[in-house]
Amino acid sequence: MESIQTIIKTLLKNPTQIKSKSQAKQIHAQILKSFPTFTSTLLSIYSKLNLLPESLILFNTLHSPPILAWKSIIKCYTSNACYLQSLNCFLKMRGSGIYPDHNVFPSVLKSCTHLTYFNFGESVHACVIRVGLEFDVFTGNALLSMYSKLQWYTAPQVFDESPERITHLQNPIVFNQMSKVFESMQDPDVVSYNTLILGYTQSNMYNEAMMMIKEMCNINLKSDAFTLSNLLPIVAEFMDIHKGKEIHGYGVRHGFDQNKFITTGLADMYANCNMVQDSYHLFYSLPQKDIVSWCSIISTCVQNGHFDKGLTLFKQMLTSNIKPNPISFSSIIPACAHLTTLPLGQQLHGYIIRNHYDTNMFISSSLVHMYAKCGNIKLAKQVFNKMENHDLVSWTSMIMGCASHGHVHDSITLFQQMEMENIRPNSVAFLAVLTACSHGGMVDEGLNLFKKMVKDYKIIPDFEHYACLADLLGRAGELEEAFVFIKSMLEIGKKSGLWLPLLAACRVHKNVELAEKISRVIWEFDDNDDDDDGVCVLLSNVYVSVGRYKDAEKVRNMKMKGKEKPGCSWIGIGNKVHSGPFLTETRKMLNNGTGNRTAYRLPESNRLKRLTEYWLHMLQIGSSVLDLSCEFLVMVNIDNLPLVRGDCITTQIFE
Template identity: 35%
Template sequence: MLRSGASPNAFTFPFALKSCASLSLPAAGAQLHAHALKAGCEVEPFVLTSLISMYAHCSLIDDAGKVFDHCPQSRRLTVCYNALVSGYTSNSRFSDAVSLFRRMTEMGVSANSVTMLGLIPVCSLPVHLGVGTCLHCCCVKLGLDRDSSVGNCLLTMYVKCGSVEDARVLFDSISCKGLITWNAMISGYAQHGHASHVLDLYREMKSCGIRPDSVTLVGVLSSCALLGAYHIGCQVERQIELSGFNSNPFLDNALVNMYARCGKLAKAWAVFDAMPEKTVVSWTAIIGGYGMHGQGKLAVNLFEQMLQAGIRPDGAAFVSVLSACSHAGLTDEGLKYFNAMEKKFLLQPGPEHYSCMVDLLGRAGQLQKALDLIHTMRVHPDGAVWGALLGACKIHKNVELAELAFERVIELEPTNIGYYVLLSNTYNEANNMDGILRVRMMMRERKLKKEPGCSYVEHTGKVHLFLAGDRCHPQTKEIYRMLNELEDWLKENHNLDKSYLERRDDERLSGTGVHSEKLAIAFALLNTKQHGREIVVIKNLRVCEDCHLFIKLVSKAVDRQFVVRDATRFHHFEGGVCSCRDYW
């Protein structure tokens, strides 16, 4: 049109500018800007709005600001402010967005829902929670919180600022919850790892007659992956088939991840293989799955295949391959990838990569090298880095270095009880009673109490959670009876060693209570009888040796298969054979 000599007017500019915005064509956009100036219509509210939006979408946010500043105040309508506010937000300019909103209010320009929808998402980090809460108050004052979009937006803001609790309070206060409201809360819980809350909400949502869509199911699947809730995951897959969603990369990645983490590698592979377009996220999920289940060599092969397919690995992909190497004892490969990461792929390793490397070297017994690596780190080591060294010191019974690692880790995470327990266990193996007492004293002084471990079992579409010594479950009586029967039976038929029985009595007397994984196993046996071949138990701590023995003997006795997943790895118990391939 321009070439033909015709000049655009106030009605045609917005359309043309919108195309520049969506295609990110800043040069063409700037040319249109020049034409608008010539035509003298750049201060027409809709032209102005489109210009701001165009520059903002082209990441030229300062140019957007200039256009706005050159416009006389009388022409700055709400829509113009809205365009610039959302421009600042999408370019992550927190203080600019907030101060423009303040200016707008001071100038007496009224904010509407769209203003808030453009502004609220600028609060996306925990430090923004205070401002986000203020914005929530503004919405209430302006009567905009009744707008369902604004409510959903606020809900997501609380999630991004790290307060799922505030999000939940808001969620409960929303009387007309739409699909998006449910999805925002479900994925909020999923992103923060509150997996059992996700499954509870999912059930509730369905009972309210809301039909889940693919966004819902992505959140549910990632929670199934965290919990190892394979059967619920399968139900979700059936739901996908029933609903007839077309194959969607988000959903496929979530499925691959779910199957992989539940140990169903063949199924994970089938979904992965059938994916029309595999992204680095898909590869990371499948590599992590093989690595987690002791198939380190396969994981490394897949990483190579990914490189050959021309996919650039990112930080997460390196975490999955490095941890696979660590679990499988592939020390040299791990070192090779770690070096390639910086030199060949120009990725700055973060603390999470160093903690994998310290774990890798530490497990291989190269404690000094692990320590040297920490000293050469260019980023600040976090608790996980020193914690990995501490874990390695326990394996290799190096008390002296354990003390050093403990000192460092406790500066960073003074209330993480796991590390006190790790040091105490290191002392225990070295028969260092003084050390154990010192740790206990420290914990008492700091008023730290070991939090109860917990285990989950999924049964009939629900996740049943047990704490150590738990008596809250409706079937408590039967569960304990079953457990006693099992242990008596094991005692008579398997010469259970004396120390196990002593520790068991100790457990009951001292009130620390029966280990949660034993309760979960007893519950599962009680409810599934001979049906169902596999039970998945997940624990947030490590499986201790006694429980290992218990589960191994039970699985042999009843000829059942168990997979126990703890904080660090999966343990497979099949008819009495305990295969912990990644304990090397």
């Protein structure tokens, strides 16, 4: 038989003599068979380059792959996110009697982590011990990482002493495992420490994380970029700007200022410490902005009320050819909600559907909220009903959406459904359903829910809940009861905001006597001039409601102390919000229409030209006006009814 070298030489001289597929395959097989080590080596090169298809072609030619081939293909599967295939290969390798070595376990453990296969991971751990590799630092680090991430999937949900906050307490068994792994490592390195620190940080165990940092210093392990970026969330949480700046300086000194993880982490930290300008600077300093840095700065904008800027950045992101991902949508949609720019929101929704992101819970919840806020409760419900699962936030968005659209019974039913599905309502969810009761005048229902919140769910009501309840009682005309209720909340009652809904209700029910009583109470503890103005306006409204215009004027001017700002209403047309002067004289003409909302259509031909006329007219009829069905969205509130929570029109008059 010809030697393989001869075959190759002949082939190189005249490859055209091979005419059939089977001949070609035979030669291919012959070559691979003759150089088995060569195949494995080539495979390992492909694998290192993360070239999965090329690696697979080579791997499939091997009948009994040697350990190097197994290692390479398992690693390649894992780094290409083919975790199941990776584990399959691992099992096959074990089946063929080959013992895994220190190069195999890290990939296998990573696959278990991504698939959240905790039990499988544990058996791999057992395998590690059997082959005596628990002292290997790479394998140990992979084990640490796995246990740290999978503790979330094994830990029961536990409510800590603050019932508002649900935390996943660490599963003691898993933590025990982690400690064991860490202790059995003979020479833990900076990666081991980084992994532990991250595990602690993500479990909100900040003290433990800081302890690890100290320990690192003690054994002279130098912090690296991972350490710093793992620390930043802690600093942000505690708003410890001094520590944050220290880390910033350390990063700059050690050449990490181009590191996107650290820069983005720093930007988040500054934003959390109310230093949004510094966040912007850091973002712009990034030479290579990736999707995460864009999302981060966009959500910083939106969460700080810079909605326009958020939208501008979102557009800039698109023009710099960064493809939006699910997170970018859940960051930007709230901006559309706040600006009530329905067309833009719908455009984004279209993109979301086309990219099959519509199963994402975060996105769906923000869409439900956006549609409800923009006045389209029908679409909000549609999005909600299409969701496969609902979490607390999506339920709450829908409950609040229904409440603000006057679908009171839907709100309450949804709340009950949520409870039946064992979703524990938090204070926001209660606020939503209480708002519904308030809008529907359902006093008993509201009071019962309030009691339930305090007694059954041990939620400490905050100012908003009291305000809502006061509003409920006030709207229902139970003014005296409301007065007593608020007075009983001594400490909390020292905020005029709690009294304002009741004061507004006095206007509806033309109860001058109580209004004066309330105003006196507020002025007694008054330490806030801004609230003061609200009281004057509301009291003056009460006087207007019974025709006592002189008293009204007197009160209005009483506390203004020469700092009267021109009032202003605002009105949205299409995508723009316009503001204009507030007309005091029109206000006097208003004596009813408290909080009643009428859909008002502005014919297209009239547009801006006749806007002022409409505006005046709306003020005159004393309605908060909104148009939900046509392209004009008009927002006017002549009542200055504060705390009409969740109204889909954001009604506000700036006095």
